[in-house]
Amino acid sequence: MAVKEQKILLVEDVLSMAMLYEKHLQVAGIVSVTAESLADARQAQAKDKFDLILLDLNLPDGDGLAYLEEIQGTDMETPAIVITADASLNNAVRAMKLGALDYLVKPFSESRLVTTVNNTLERVQLRQQVDTLRHKQQDGAFYDFIGNSVAMQRVYRTIENVAASKATVFVTGASGTGKELCAEAIHKAGPRVGRPFVPLNCAAIPHDLLESELFGHLKGSFTGAISDRQGAARSAEGGTLFLDEMCELDLSLQKKLLRFLQTNTVQPVGSPKAEKVDVRVICATNRDPLEEVRAGRFREDLYFRLNVVPINLPILKERGRDVIDIARYFLEKYVAEEGKNFKDFAPDAQALLMAHSWPGNVRELQNTVRNVAVLQDGEFVTAAMFPMLEGQSLASTEANSLATTFVPSSDMRANKPADETLLMASLADVERKTIEDRIAVFDGSIPKAADSLGVSPSTIYRKKETWEQAE
Incomplete structure (x- = not known):
């Protein structure tokens, strides 16, 4: 069975053969793009991303195997099936070493072509899934999150479960807990990963400009509108729109946002008509949204429309040894930037990091480690290098x-x-x-x-x- 939404590059210089292969693949539901030479193949790969190359070895401007070697280790490296009229074992072995997953010897039947391509595409997809899983688990990391605490494992599982859905997600948590990282992880883990991720911080934009920033405007629709503006919702077409600090929206704009969520349409400021958009919406706030509803500052109907899948991010103090893992990540990063020699945190420094309450969460920890990396040096970071924490935590000398x-x-x-x-x-x-x-x-x-x-x-x-x- 063909793997949907995947595309192959067919490199074949004999036009009649290329048309025949393309027809067989099309009947099987496989999308293909044809290149008649290596030069055409380079152009095609520079413009588009392919899941597989179906590559003839004998081409007018070079050897197909040489091309495989050329793209190996570059951004254009792609799994391949080679086509050859020479059934010699040497060519097959060399092709496999250069990244080919299979080969076809001319002449071959339609069924042989389709079966080989389908099987190879499935292998490619499986390998990508394994690579993704390995990436998520490497060093206790999950996408851009660091840490493997029980509290974060619950968050990771929710992200995995909701990623493929179109349901709206409402992320809550204190400032500095990683709400935008959470939204990006949902985007990257889902089918919209290749489309735009557009963040909009509702607290950073004046209230009278928020509607324009969100939905766009037409030239001349208000003073200062010197040109058309697309707006964040339309910029995220096919991808994800992340609205941070949602509780900062005034009630009039909340009503328009509710309509946008219910109809999947936006109406730019000054435009007489609404436009259909396809976006996945993720919202976030560092306030208690239910408390905002009770206080009359947030629409109840909008809250229930947004809160389809709630994700609450734990504060750093609740994440146990994640504090040390995150601190080590930042230390390695800033040591490289500043050219310092630190290898790790000494036991007393780790104790101090674990004892601190981190009211600013990960953001505070990041700035604390950066301060040490900029101002200090040595083999190990010690507790004495954290004067900004010593006044806030009374730590004993016990382990x-x-x-x-x-x-x-x-x-x-x-x-x-x-x-x-x-x-x-x-x-x-x-x-x-x-x-x-x-x-x-x-x-x-x-x-x-x-x-x-x-x-x-x-x-x-x-x-x-x-x-x-x-x-």
Whole structure:
């Protein structure tokens, strides 16, 4: 059975034979483009992407095998089936070494041609799927995401399940958690991967220009409209439109967006007619959309239309050892950019990274690692190289350090202590109170309290034993 949506390049200099092969392939539902020489083949491959080459070896301007060797390792490298009147084993072996997956010896029947092409296309497709899977799993990565925590594995599975669908996806999560990466992963994992991915940040554009940016406008439709503008929705034709910070849209534009989603049509500003478009819509926000609905700032009907498939991205603090994997990725990147010598993070640096709460999520981690790569150097990054974190995390020298954060209230900073006892307490007392309060929050569960503090339960057990002995 033919593999749909795949295209082959037929390189054959005898026109009558080329027409015959093309007819046989067309009847079988296989799309082909014919080139009569190697020069034509180079031109065709420069303009288009082919899944397979059906290549005659004897051509007027060169040897087909030499052409396979020429394109090997380049952007034009493509799996091939070679056609030859010479059935010698040497040619077959050489063809296979140069990337050919099969060969046909003239003369051959219509069924032999179609079966060989179909089987080879299926092999190519299977190999691409395996390569994609390998790419996703390499070093714990999933497309552009880094990390293999349980929380992220759930996100990855949802992306895989929804990628092939046309359903609207609503991505939520705090700033810096990777909402645009999530949208790009859905696009790349689905059938629209070869079409445009168009992001539009609704918070970065003035409200009075958002409609034009989204749906386009005609020349002269308003002051400053000096030419026609296509707009993001039409620019994404056949691909994916990603609307970030959705909750920043005003109510009037929300109504127009709802109509766009329901009818798959856009009406540029100043145009008397609507135009049909084919786009997959993914939206995102760092707010709680249901809270926005309750507050009257977001249309309820639009929320339910967008929230077909919800994906909530976890904050970095909930991703466990992903913090270290992501930090290592950024360290390798910035070491190469800055010409530094860092190989890895020392144990105390890893403990500090794990203890920090990362309110800015991945974006904060990225900037922190870049700061170190720019200003410091050495074989290993140590905790002392993170002055921007040391004031926010109190880490012990144990392998699994305990991190507690003591941030004075605004009253304390104004010398108006709300709790004078706490203000005058020692660091040990503050640490004990923080731990005991956290255990109380989790109804006495030390493992849960330890996890929320970024330490092992044994650390808390040891401290409790020390307190009890001192009493």
